[in-house]
Structures are given as C-alpha cells and as structure tokens.
Amino acid sequence: MWDTITNLLPLVGAALHDFLYGFLPGWLAYLLLGFIFIVILLVSILNTVLAFIWLERRGISRFQVRLGPDRVGPMGLLQPIADAVKLMTKEDIVPAGGDRAVHYLAAVLVFVPALLVFAVLPFAPGVVFADLNIGILYIIAIGSVGVIGVFMGGWASNNKYSLMGAMRAVAQMVSYEVPMVLSVIGVVMVAQSLSLEHIVQAQELPFILLQPLGFFIYFAAASAELNRTPMDLLEAESEIIAGYHVEYSGMKFALFFLAEYANALAVSIIVSTLFLGGWKLPLVPPYIALPLKIFAVFGLMLWIRSTLPRLRVDQLMGFAWKGLLPIALLNIFITGGELLIFKGYPSWLALVNIPLAALILFIWSRLFTIKIRATATSARPAPSARNV
Amino acid sequence: MTRDLSPFELAPLVQRELPSAAVSPTTPALMVEPGSLLAVARLLQESPTLKLDYLVSVTGVDYLDYLEVVYHLASIALNHRVVLKVQLPRGDKPTVPSLTSLWRGADLQEREVYDLMGVYFEGHPNLKRVFLWEGFVGHPLRKDFLY
Amino acid sequence: MELRTQPFMVNIGPQHPSTHGVFRLRVIFDGETIVDLEPVFGYLHRGLEKLGEGRTYTQCLTLTDRQDYLSAMNNNLAYVLAVEKLGGIPVPPQATQVRVLVSELQRIASHLFAIGAFINDLGAFFSPFMYMLREREKITDLFEMLCGQRLTHNFLRIGGLSHDLPPEFMPALRALIDSMPRFIDEYDQLLSDNEIIWARSKGVGVLPRDLAINASASGPVLRGSGVAWDLRQADPYLNYPQFQFDIPIGANGDAYDRFRVRLEEMRQSVRIIKQAMESLPGGPVMTPDVNLALRLPKGEAYAHVESPRGELGYYLVSDGSINPYRFKVRAPSFINLTTLRELCLGWKLADAIVILGSIDIVLGEVDR
Numbered sequence: 062m063w064d065t066i067t068n069l070l071p072l073v074g075a076a077l078h079d080f081l082y083g084f085l086p087g088w089l090a091y092l093l094l095g096f097i098f099i100v101i102l103l104v105s106i107l108n109t110v111l112a113f114i115w116l117e118r119r120g121i122s123r124f125q126v127r128l129g130p131d132r133v134g135p136m137g138l139l140q141p142i143a144d145a146v147k148l149m150t151k152e153d154i155v156p157a158g159g160d161r162a163v164h165y166l167a168a169v170l171v172f173v174p175a176l177l178v179f180a181v182l183p184f185a186p187g188v189v190f191a192d193l194n195i196g197i198l199y200i201i202a203i204g205s206v207g208v209i210g211v212f213m214g215g216w217a218s219n220n221k222y223s224l225m226g227a228m229r230a231v232a233q234m235v236s237y238e239v240p241m242v243l244s245v246i247g248v249v250m251v252a253q254s255l256s257l258e259h260i261v262q263a264q265e266l267p268f269i270l271l272q273p274l275g276f277f278i279y280f281a282a283a284s285a286e287l288n289r290t291p292m293d294l295l296e297a298e299s300e301i302i303a304g305y306h307v308e309y310s311g312m313k314f315a316l317f318f319l320a321e322y323a324n325a326l327a328v329s330i331i332v333s334t335l336f337l338g339g340w341k342l343p344l345v346p347p348y349i350a351l352p353l354k355i356f357a358v359f360g361l362m363l364w365i366r367s368t369l370p371r372l373r374v375d376q377l378m379g380f381a382w383k384g385l386l387p388i389a390l391l392n393i394f395i396t397g398g399e400l401l402i403f404k405g406y407p408s409w410l411a412l413v414n415i416p417l418a419a420l421i422l423f424i425w426s427r428l429f430t431i432k433i434r435a436t437a438t439s440a441r442p443a444p445s446a447r448n449v
Numbered sequence: 450m451t452r453d454l455s456p457f458e459l460a461p462l463v464q465r466e467l468p469s470a471a472v473s474p475t476t477p478a479l480m481v482e483p484g485s486l487l488a489v490a491r492l493l494q495e496s497p498t499l500k501l502d503y504l505v506s507v508t509g510v511d512y513l514d515y516l517e518v519v520y521h522l523a524s525i526a527l528n529h530r531v532v533l534k535v536q537l538p539r540g541d542k543p544t545v546p547s548l549t550s551l552w553r554g555a556d557l558q559e560r561e562v563y564d565l566m567g568v569y570f571e572g573h574p575n576l577k578r579v580f581l582w583e584g585f586v587g588h589p590l591r592k593d594f595l596y
Numbered sequence: 597m598e599l600r601t602q603p604f605m606v607n608i609g610p611q612h613p614s615t616h617g618v619f620r621l622r623v624i625f626d627g628e629t630i631v632d633l634e635p636v637f638g639y640l641h642r643g644l645e646k647l648g649e650g651r652t653y654t655q656c657l658t659l660t661d662r663q664d665y666l667s668a669m670n671n672n673l674a675y676v677l678a679v680e681k682l683g684g685i686p687v688p689p690q691a692t693q694v695r696v697l698v699s700e701l702q703r704i705a706s707h708l709f710a711i712g713a714f715i716n717d718l719g720a721f722f723s724p725f726m727y728m729l730r731e732r733e734k735i736t737d738l739f740e741m742l743c744g745q746r747l748t749h750n751f752l753r754i755g756g757l758s759h760d761l762p763p764e765f766m767p768a769l770r771a772l773i774d775s776m777p778r779f780i781d782e783y784d785q786l787l788s789d790n791e792i793i794w795a796r797s798k799g800v801g802v803l804p805r806d807l808a809i810n811a812s813a814s815g816p817v818l819r820g821s822g823v824a825w826d827l828r829q830a831d832p833y834l835n836y837p838q839f840q841f842d843i844p845i846g847a848n849g850d851a852y853d854r855f856r857v858r859l860e861e862m863r864q865s866v867r868i869i870k871q872a873m874e875s876l877p878g879g880p881v882m883t884p885d886v887n888l889a890l891r892l893p894k895g896e897a898y899a900h901v902e903s904p905r906g907e908l909g910y911y912l913v914s915d916g917s918i919n920p921y922r923f924k925v926r927a928p929s930f931i932n933l934t935t936l937r938e939l940c941l942g943w944k945l946a947d948a949i950v951i952l953g954s955i956d957i958v959l960g961e962v963d964r
Contacts, residue, residue, distance in 0.1 A: 125726035221606045225628070225945070291719070291792055300719075300946050302613060370792045371719020373946045374628055451831035477896060504812050505900075506926040508911050519911070521898055521926075525809055525825050532898075554812025557934050565645070580638035580963060589646050 067346045071187040074098075102190060106179055109355075110322040111141040116356070117322075117363055124367035145315065153311035156219050163217035168313040170210030175323040177203045182330050183258045185340050185347035196257040197249060200331060201242055204286070207324070208234040214317070215305035226304025229374060234286055236381040241282035243389035247275040247396045248335050251406045261339030269336040270411040273418035274392040276336045278385050280361075283328045285381070287321070289362055291369040292377055329358040388425055452529040454499075456480075459531060462499075466492050478519065478532035486535055487546040493522060493531065494551050500524045501531060504552035507559055509566030511592045516543050518568055537568065547573035565590040603631060606945075610639045614717050614949045617959025621936075621948065628944045633937045637930075640963035648923030653679050653754060653890045656923060660910075661748035663925060664961040666709055669702035669739075670903040671961075672752040677833055678899035678910035679754045683892040689835075691756040691881040696834050696872045697769070698742070698751065699901070700865040704776070705735040706904035707858040707865075710956040714855055715787060717953030718796050719946075724787060731779050734772050741765055754890060756882035769873065776866050784859055797852040801939040801951035804849060811935045814928050815906025816857045817955055821849030827902040839871045851954035858904075858956075889918045896922075905929045905956060925964060929957040 065072065077097070081090040115138060122129025130137035155164050181196040183189040193199050208231060215227020249255055251271055252263035260268075269276045285292040301307070306317045333339060333354035340347030342354075372380065395417070399410055456474035463472050463479075470489050471482035481489050493501045505521035520533040537543040547570035548555040557579065559570045564578040567588030578585060587594050604627075609620035618639035624632040644663060648656045660671040673695055680687060687695075712728030736746040742765055743751040743758065751758055787793055803813065808821035818825055826843045828836045844860035846853025892914040900909035906928025913922035932955050940948040 121721065121723075125723045126730050127726060221604065225606075229628075293719070300614065300949050366721055367723045369720065370715060370790070370796065371946070372792060373796060373944055375944070376795055502809050505907065506898075506909055506911065506924075506931075508922070508924045510913055510922045510924075521909075521911070525823060525830075528830055552812065553807065553810045554931060554934055556811075557931060558812075561930075578638075580641035582638070589643060594646075 068186070069346065070185045070348055074188065098190060102179060103176070106176065106323060106326065107319070109326055109352075110319055111145075113322045113326060113359060114141040114144070116359065120360070120363045121367045124364070148315040148318070149312055151311040151314075153313060154308070156308045159219040159308065160217040163213050164308075165313070167210045167214035167217055168309065168316040170213060171207050172210075172316040172320045172323075174203045174206040174210075175320040175327065178324075178327045179330075181257060182327070182334065183261060183339060184351055186258075186262075188347075189258060192256065192258055194254075194256045197245055197255050197260075197335075200257075200327075201238070201245070204324075204327075205234070205238055207320070211305050214309065218305070218308035220308050222301040222303075222307050223305050226301050226307070229301075230288070230305055232374070233288070233292070233377060233381075236378055237282040237285040237292075237385075240278050240381060240385035240389040241286065243386070243393060244275040244278035244282065245335065247272045247392050250393070250396050250400060257334050257339075261334055261341060264338045264341060266408045266411060267336060267338040267341075271406065271408070271414055272336065272392070272396070273415050274388060274395075274421060276332075277418070277422065278389050278392065279335070280332060281385060282381070283332065284362060284365065285377070287325050287328055287362070289325075289366050291365070291371050293366075293371060325359060325362065326355070329355040329362075332358045384425070388421060391421065450528075451523065454529050454531045456531070459499075463489055463492060466496070475534075478534040480534050480536065483535050483537060483545045486533075487548070487551075490520070490522075490533070490548055490551055493533075499531075500526045502526060504548065504554045504558075505530070507548075507555055507562055509562040509568050509590065511539075511566060511590065513539075513592055515539060516566065516568060518545055518562065520548070542569050543567065544569040544571050546571050547576075549573055564588070567591060601626065608945075608948070609636075614953065615959075616713060616952070616957055617962075619957065619959055619962065621952070623940075623945070623948065625945065628946075630940050630943055630945065630948055633940045633948065635933055635936055637963055640959045642964065644964045645923050645925065648920055650919060652888070652918045653892065653920060654888050656920060657752070657754070658748070658750055659923075660925075661750050662960055663927065663964055664903060664905060664908070664929070664958045665747055666958050667702045667706040667904045668747065668749045669698045669751065670706075670901055670908060672750065673699050673834075674899060674901040674903065674908045675910050676752045676754050677901065678897050678912045679890070679892065681899045682895060682897035682912055682914055683754075683890065685755045685886060686883055687756055688880045688883065689877040690760070690879045692834050693872055693876050694757055694761060694881065695752060696836065696839075697869060698739070698749075699834075700868045700872070701735050701738065701769075703865045703904045704862045705732045707862050708732040708735075710904070711783070711787075711855060711858055714851075714950075714953040714956070715793070717949045718793060724783070727783065731776070738765070738768055738772060741768060753882060753886070755886035756880070758882075760881045766873070766876075769869075773866060773869050773873065777863065780859065780862050780866070788856065788859070794852065796946070797850065797855060797950055797954065799848065799850050799852075800943065800947050801851045801954060802849050803935060803939060807935060807938070808849065812931050813906070813935065814932065815902065815904065816854050816861065817906065817932045819843060820846035820854035820857045820954075822846055827900055827907055831900070833899070833901060836868075838875070839868045841865075841867050851950050854954040854956075861904075891916060891918055892920075900926065903928060905958065905961070906932060925961075927961045927964060929955065930962040930964075933957060933962065 078094060081094055119129040119137060130140040133139040133143045155161050178200055180190045181193045181199050211230040212227045215223040248260060248268055251268060252260040254260060306314060309317055333351060337354045340351045342350035400406060456479040459479055460472050460474040463470055467488055470485040472489060473480045493499050501522040501524045503523045503525050505523050508519040510517045510519060516537045516539055518535045522533060523530040535545050537545060545568060547559055559573055560576060560579045562568050563570060563576055564580055565588055570576055604625040606623050606625060607620060608623055609615040610618040620636040622634045622636055623630055644659045648659055657672060657675060660675040661668040664671050708728040708731050712725035715724040716722060739749055740746050741762060743749050803821045805821045805823060808818050808823060822845050824843045824845050829843060841864040844857045846857050894914055894916045896913045898909055898911045900907050907926065908928050909926035911924040912920050915921040939951045
C-alpha cells in the first residue's frame with residue numbers, strides 16, 4: 062500500500078505506457094507517450110511558475126506590511142492569470158531603430174533554455190523526462206545559453222538602458238557561472254555521479270549537511286544568475302529601470318517574465334535535488350516532498366529579495382571573483398582531501414564540515430569585505446553638536 | 450541668534466579697506482555699485498572680522514525703474530549676516546559680475562535670476578536658463594512680462 | 597591594439613523611478629563611470645513666484661504648500677514668519693508652540709520618506725520604504741485629524757493657526773510619540789550596520805566641509821559634512837530656544853552620513869515634540885485683527901526656517917498693496933543640487949542615484 066502511494070507517479074506512467082503500447086504500433090505509441098509527457102511537464106511547469114508569481118507578490122507584500130494583490134479571485138489567486146491575459150492582449154512594440162529579428166529571437170532564446178533545463182530534473186524515483194547520465198553538465202550548459210538571449214534583447218532594443226543592462230548581464234552571468242560550477246563539483250565528487258537521479262539516491266544525508274559550503278556558494282551564485290536582489294543589477298529598477306527588457310511589451314515581455322520565474326523554479330529544483338535530498342523525505346511521498354522543498358527554497362530567495370539592498374557593479378564582480386571563487390576552490394580541495402583520506406564520504410563528516418564551513422565563511426568574510434573607498438575628511442564638532 | 454550687521458557700520462569698514470569701492474548704506478542693505486561688487490564681496494568673504502562664508506540667497510527684484518539683485522550673506526563661523534544690494538538700470542543687458550568665483554553656491558541661483566529676471570552675470574561659467582527652455586522669449590519675473 | 601571607445605550619453609529622467617519626480621540628469625558615461633553630468637531642471641516649473649505676485653498675502657499661503665509637498669507645514673511656517681516679520685504681526689504663545697509641534701512632526705514624516713527613498717535608491721526592493729511609509733502614515737493621519745489634509749495642510753495662518761488642536765489630537769500624538777522611538781531604533785538597527793548599505797554609501801559622494809559651506813548647502817547635506825549649522829539653534833525662530841536638542845553631524849560628508857544625520861534628527865525631533873507637548877500654554881491661537889486682504893507696510897523681509905531639506909527662506913518685498921511685490925523662495929533642495937556634478941564625477945551610475953537620493957530633493961521645490 063505504502064509502496065503504491067510513494068510510487069504513484071511511476072505506476073501511472075507505466076500504466077499509460079502499457080495501455081498505449083497495447084493497441085498502437087510501437088513508433089506511434091513512443092511518439093504519443095513522449096508528447097503526453099511533454100505536455101504534462103510543460104503544464105506543471107507553467108502552473109508552478111504562476112504559483113511562484115502569486116507567491117512572490119503576496120509573500121513580498123507580507124514582508125512589506127501590505128496586502129498585495131487580493132482583488133482577482135480568492136486571495137488574489139487569479140492575479141497571475143489576469144496578468145497573463147493583460148500581457149497577451151497588449152500591443153507588441155519593436156522600438157524604432159531596433160533590430161526586429163533579433164528583438165523577436167531574444168525572447169525565444171531566453172525562454173527556451175529555461176524550459177529545456179527541466180528535461181533532466183528528476184521529480185520522483187524513475188520520474189524524469191530524460192535520465193541523462195551527464196545531467197548536471199547538461200543543466201549548466203543549457204543554463205548559460207540564456208545570457209545570449211538577454212544580451213540580444215538588450216542590444217536589439219536600441220535603448221541605452223537596455224544596452225547597459227545587457228552589458229551588466231553578460232559580465233555578471235559569465236562571472237557567476239564559474240563559482241556555481243565549482244560548487245557543484247563538490248557534490249559530484251561526493252555522489253560519484255553526474256546523473257541527478259544518482260545524486261539524489263546518493264543522499265542518505267542531504268548534501269547541505271555534507272557540503273554546506275557548496276550550498277552557500279551555489280545559492281549565492283544562482284541568485285546572481287537569476288538576477289534577484291541583492292544581485293539584480295541587470296534589471297536594477299532604481300538605476301536602469303528594467304535593464305535589458307525595458308523595451309519589451311506584450312507577449313515577448315511575458316516570455317521574459319516567464320523565463321525568469323521558470324529559471325527560479327529550475328534553480329529551486331536543482332538546489333532541492335543537489336543539496337536537500339531531492340524527492341527524499343521520511344514518511345512523505347516524493348510528489349509532495351519535492352514541492353515542499355522547492356517552495357522552501359523559493360521562500361528563502363523571496364526573503365532575501367525583500368530584505369537586502371543591491372550591490373554595485375564592481376562590488377558584485379568582486380564578490381564573484383574574490384569572494385566566491387576562492388572558497389569554491391577551497392571547497393573542492395577539502396572535499397577531495399576528505400575523499401582521499403576516508404576512501405568514501407561517511408555521514409559523520411557532516412559534523413566536521415558544518416563547523417568548518419562556518420569557520421571558513423567567517424574568516425573569509427573578515428578578510429574579504431566589499432571595498433569601501435577610504436575618505437580623509439575630518440569634522441570639527443561644535444559644542445552642541447553630536448556625531449552620528 | 451544670528452546678528453544682523455548694520456550696513457551703516459559696514460560701509461565705513463568697506464570704504465577703509467577699499468577706498469575705490471562705491472558703497473552706500475541703506476536701512477536693510479548695503480548698496481554696492483555693480484562695478485565694485487566683486488571686490489566688496491571678496492572683502493566681506495575674506496575679512497577675518499566678517500568672514501561671510503555662506504551665500505544664503507541671490508534674488509532679483511524688478512522695481513520698474515531699475516532692477517535690483519539682492520545677496521543675503523551669512524557667516525557660519527561668526528553667526529551674523531549682511532544683505533548686499535546691487536541696482537542696475539533696465540537696459541538691453543543689465544549685467545552684474547558673477548560671484549561664482551567666491552561662492553560656488555551662487556551657481557544655480559544666478560542662473561535662476563538670469564532665467565527669470567534677465568540679469569546677466571558676467572563671468573558665470575555656465576549662464577544658461579534653468580527652469581525655462583532654451584529659446585524662451587523674455588524673463589517672466591519682470592513686471593512687464595506679458596503672459 | 598587599442599580598444600576604441602566612445603563616451604555614452606544617457607538621459608536619466610525626466611521619467612525615471614529614481615529621480616524623485618520629473619528631474620533629468622544628462623550623464624556622459626565611460627562604461628559605467630560618470631565622466632560628465634548636468635542636471636536639467638524645470639519640468640515641474642509652475643512659476644509659483646510669479647503667481648504669488650498676483651495673489652493676496654493670505655492666498656499665497658496655498659502656493660507654499662505646493663513647493664516642498666513633503667513638508668508643507670515647514671513651508672507654511674517659513675512664509676507666515678516672513679509675513680509676520682514684515683507686518684509686525686504678533687502670534688499668540690499657543691500658536692507658536694503648536695507650530696513647533698507640527699513642524700517637528702513634519703520633519704519626522706519628511707525624513708522617514710527621505711530615508712525610505714534613499715534605501716530604495718540603494719536597490720532594496722521597497723521593503724524599508726514601506727516600513728517608513730507605515731510610520732509616515734501615522735503622522736499624516738494626525739495631520740488629517742488636525743486640519744483635514746494629509747499632504748498640503750495649509751494649517752498655519754498669518755498671525756496664528758487656522759484653529760486650535762482638536763481635543764482628540766493630544767492623546768493621539770502622545771501615543772504616536774511614545775511608539776516612535778522604538779520604530780526609529782528598529783530602523784536604525786536594521787539599516788545602519790547593513791554591510792551592503794555601508795558598501796554602497798560609505799565614502800560615496802563625499803562633500804567636503806569647506807565646499808559644503810561654499811556651495812550654500814544646507815540641512816542634512818551641510819550637517820552631514822560636519823557643519824553644526826541648524827537654524828533652530830543658529831538663528832532660533834518660534835520658541836526653539838526653550839527646547840533641549842542636539843544637532844547631529846556627520847564625520848565624512850558622504851551619503852551614509854547624510855542618511856545617518858536624518859535618522860538622528862528624527863530622534864531629536866521626538867525629543868523636541870516631547871518637550872513641547874508638556875508645555876502647551878493654551879489660550880487663543882489667532883491674533884484677532886488680521887485682515888484677510890492684508891496690507892503690509894512698504895519694505896522687505898527675509899525669514900527662514902530649518903526645513904527637513906535645509907534652509908528654507910522667503911524673501912518678501914511689499915509695496916504697500918494687498919499682494920506681495922516680490923515673492924521669492926530660497927529653495928534648499930534646489931541649491932543643494934549645486935554640487936551634484938562634483939559629487940558624482942568618477943562614480944558609477946548606481947552611485948549617482950545614491951548621491952541624488954542622499955541629497956533628498958523634492959521636485960516641487962526644486963522647480964517651483
């Protein structure tokens with residue numbers, strides 16, 4: 062009984078598989094099955110994205126002592142749909158002097174990789190669209206395509222703010238890819254596999270406990286990739302208004318918007334998969350455990366977004382190259398050393414790694430501070446004055 | 450309390466330091482001829498007993514017969530203040546020397562007076578209209594401006 | 597091979613989320629570094645000084661609200677002080693004390709807005725802003741209780757106030773003032789030691805002491821540069837000499853100091869309000885024989901107050917008629933912008949926004 066509950070998704074899939082192959086020729090059943098799964102995947106992604114948008118708007122409004130959208134549907138639940146309808150019916154504008162073809166292509170090039178990532182993400186044991194044995198490599202490779210679309214969008218808009226946002230995007234995304242990849246290597250070393258499914262299965266203990274440093278680096282770098290505050294430089298509202306998509310409207314803007322949240326969803330799933338044990342949770346079936354983790358990770362991002370101000374361009378780059386990169390390398394070094402000494406990765410190493418990570422982060426944060434330009438003026442306080 | 454320096458005490462002082470300066474005291478203000486404004490202002494700023502280091506405001510007033518530029522000066526160090534006035538004939542181009550070389554704070558204010566009152570400040574580094582657009586005809590704060 | 601680059605001109609504004617209104621900065625960038633910057637004014641120019649010349653002294657009062665619309669009480673105050681100075685009009689003690697109360701309340705409200713907007717300019721996603729607005733809202737509610745208006749109060753009158761405090765005002769004020777220090781402390785703890793806020797605002801936009809004085813900066817901009825010049829103590833008006841308060845000053849004159857000065861000034865304002873609340877003299881709030889079509893003696897007067905943005909002065913010239921001959925405003929945030937170019941040169945785009953936010957301009961006042 063319990064097995065049936067936990068393995069509900071694979072069982073349904075298998076039943077569908079047997080049903081289709083029962084009366085259709087093999088090639089048609091194969092195609093049809095693939096099509097059905099793609100549709101299921103896309104629909105669930107888009108629905109989760111809508112849920113994210115709702116959660117973000119309502120959640121952040123709670124952080125900001127206000128109510129948020131609550132007019133459309135119960136608790137404003139239909140707000141994302143209303144937004145989508147509004148965006149789809151809006152006029153689609155290509156700015157004068159903009160590169161029309163590139164302007165169109167950019168939106169697609171941002172959106173497609175965001176969806177492609179989901180092909181290799183495992184949602185339950187055996188439930189993965191394509192169980193690639195180099196899943197992580199695929200994710201990283203596909204994930205870095207998006208920046209091309211972002212740059213194309215910024216360039217084609219023929220707008221100075223967009224161009225600035227696009228330049229920032231390239232610099233930022235390329236920089237943060239490096240510590241992100243390096244932090245994943247630690248996980249791969251411990252799990253001894255590049256396949257996401259194997260990585261989940263290798264986690265008797267969630268890797269956040271075995272690789273706390275890796276989690277920190279990955280999370281920081283991923284939020285920079287997602288350009289969320291404190292690293293939302295490419296769309297910094299108070300500086301360059303909306304950055305690379307300032308000239309987008311209608312459906313093309315909707316694609317950018319969806320891609321942003323699809324990426325957030327992908328990162329939430331990847332973080333859950335790599336560090337939080339994926340679908341594994343004691344006494345909870347996988348199709349509930351994973352969404353719980355995803356929303357927890359997204360909630361963390363939301364919290365950070367509503368709390369912190371933004372870094373400056375140079376500080377942000379400095380944080381990637383001088384802050385994250387060295388500790389990412391250090392993390393690989395430590396993990397490799399531990400693997401070499403213990404011939405494996407016993408769970409008790411968590412007791413070593415967590416204090417070690419805390420120590421390294423502490424020392425590093427003391428050694429490396431975001432540069433503050435020195436000033437050399439002094440004040441002469443008047444009698445009734447008070448220094449602040 | 451900020452002390453108001455009496456123009457009647459100030460005028461002899463200025464005369465002593467700058468015999469050529471054309472100043473005359475009146476009730477609220479020290480009247481200065483446009484020609485000697487810069488020298489007088491520099492004296493007021495640099496004199497250790499006056500030290501008027503703060504230019505509070507620059508105002509243009511149109512008295513129909515003549516234009517007047519009013520400078521409110523204050524001293525943060527010594528906490529007193531002075532009003533300087535310059536009277537100009539309403540010609541084609543009423544001109545006063547700019548005080549931007551002494552007080553950076555005169556920059557925008559002189560531009561404002563130029564823009565709205567049509568007083569030209571000689572030596573101002575960037576004498577352009579502030580509020581109105583380039584090519585606007587007339588100076589709206591003049592009493593004879595028709596709108 | 598040498599990389600050929602060319603400067604990049606960007607118009608920040610007049611429609612831009614961070615220019616605090618319709619203000620335009622024409623910036624020339626080298627990459628993201630500012631090599632030249634020119635502020636362009638006038639998008640909100642309504643010719644208030646000219647309008648004032650066609651109105652009676654009483655009618656001019658409504659023009660003052662609309663200048664610095666975030667601190668309308670202070671604008672009213674500066675204007676009525678100038679008229680009263682020129683006309684020698686007495687003000688009852690109760691009115692004077694209430695004027696202190698409302699102008700300090702307005703200062704807190706205005707500084708809350710300034711700090712919130714400043715942190716927003718630093719890139720926080722509206723959270724601090726919303727918290728600041730929550731507190732400011734309580735003060736606007738108080739003002740609504742007081743005079744029916746939340747933004748453009750028009751509460752002061754030449755020779756007093758439009759009416760006395762309503763009976764429910766004092767308990768509400770007391771509740772607000774009792775809770776306010778806790779909130780200010782909370783914001784202080786939340787914001788003042790934030791690493792990112794430090795990194796973004798410390799050392800950014802340093803206005804040296806001498807330049808601050810020379811460029812006629814005033815208010816928190818001047819005090820942030822370490823000059824203890826506050827008109828409430830330097831040239832006291834109303835009955836400020838009766839109250840104990842400190843002038844917070846900054847050490848470096850950077851954006852962070854200006855932000856800290858504002859934060860600290862809110863505490864001092866709470867102190868003043870507490871003292872003023874205890875000693876309300878009571879009695880009439882209006883000098884009885886002030887004519888609505890007031891005729892002032894021939895002459896001129898300059899009166900100034902320490903508005904949240906700096907020295908706000910009104911220079912009135914009277915020719916003996918019922919309307920002012922010249923109605924001139926010394927707008928602090930306009931003059932504070934004098935050094936904007938110097939402050940921003942060599943910094944990045946993001947810093948220019950922060951510096952502008954730290955100067956705290958209100959376009960209604962800048963452009964008039």
